[in-house]
Amino acid sequence: MPMRGVDHVGFTVTDLDRTTEWYCEHLGFEPLLRYTNDELGAEVQILRRPDHPLRLSFRRYANGDDEPFSEFRVGLDHFALGVADATELTDWQRRLEGAGIVCGRTDLPGLSIITFRDPDNIQVELCTPLAT
Amino acid sequence: MPDIAGIHHISVTVTDIERSVPWYSEVLGLTKLMDETHPDGSGYAVVLGKPDFSMCVGLHTHSTNERERFSETRTGLDHLSFLVAERAELDAWEERLTELGVQHSPVNDLGAYAVLVFRDPDNIQLEFISMG
Numbered sequence: 001m002p003m004r005g006v007d008h009v010g011f012t013v014t015d016l017d018r019t020t021e022w023y024c025e026h027l028g029f030e031p032l033l034r035y036t037n038d039e040l041g042a043e044v045q046i047l048r049r050p051d052h053p054l055r056l057s058f059r060r061y062a063n064g065d066d067e068p069f070s071e072f073r074v075g076l077d078h079f080a081l082g083v084a085d086a087t088e089l090t091d092w093q094r095r096l097e098g099a100g101i102v103c104g105r106t107d108l109p110g111l112s113i114i115t116f117r118d119p120d121n122i123q124v125e126l127c128t129p130l131a132t
Numbered sequence: 133m134p135d136i137a138g139i140h141h142i143s144v145t146v147t148d149i150e151r152s153v154p155w156y157s158e159v160l161g162l163t164k165l166m167d168e169t170h171p172d173g174s175g176y177a178v179v180l181g182k183p184d185f186s187m188c189v190g191l192h193t194h195s196t197n198e199r200e201r202f203s204e205t206r207t208g209l210d211h212l213s214f215l216v217a218e219r220a221e222l223d224a225w226e227e228r229l230t231e232l233g234v235q236h237s238p239v240n241d242l243g244a245y246a247v248l249v250f251r252d253p254d255n256i257q258l259e260f261i262s263m264g
Contacts, residue, residue, distance in 0.1 A: 010210035
């Protein structure tokens with residue numbers, strides 16, 4: 001019973017409107033669904049890319065801590081979205097930097113990565129495919 | 133806007149990487165793909181996944197981590213969702229998680245999809261999902 005892969009990632013954020021605007025403007029996501037889950041005590045925003053099944057789910061908990069994200073705490077370190085190749089990665093870097101987002105770039109043999117932060121300081125990466 | 137191909141990888145911060153690597157390997161059936169030292173010397177990561185790199189999950193340890201228990205209400209990760217082929221596989225996974233003594237929810241049928249939620253040794257929220 002092998003898994004097929006990662007279906008989606010759920011994030012906890014401090015401001016759903018700010019997050020939605022940022023992922024839509026800078027990474028081309030679009031709002032899919034927004035609802036309140038009383039059982040969880042959270043408001044949920046699901047975003048998708050228009051062209052394929054990738055979804056990201058964001059929650060704002062009523063009893064959330066409002067702290068900026070830190071990768072040193074247990075939980076998320078970072079998440080990475082894939083792009084087709086190094087040329088496309090450079091296009092993304094230009095676009096993000098043009099919008100004032102600070103990007104770090106790492107070029108390894110067979111893997112290039114740009115790293116940047118979302119409004120909650122969540123560490124996001126765009127990566128070229130891993131060599132197989 | 134350039135394209136995004138999907139989720140490239142996801143990396144989590146754990147409190148005890150020596151405990152988490154065998155746990156993720158055994159429970160999720162993942163293979164160790166590589167080690168990665170943090171450039172600033174503050175810790176390291178072990179990347180687990182499928183041998184063809186179609187799925188990668190990084191486990192990170194940070195020297196400044198305070199060994200607190202995971203809570204999804206803190207900014208960062210809410211949950212990580214793994215796709216399985218069909219609804220029947222969720223029953224098989226439930227049986228397997230019970231055998232392994234992993235804390236988990238019952239399979240929850242939610243119409244368009246069904247989920248089985250479980251926790252890693254740090255209480256990080258994981259789930260299996262089947263669509264349709």
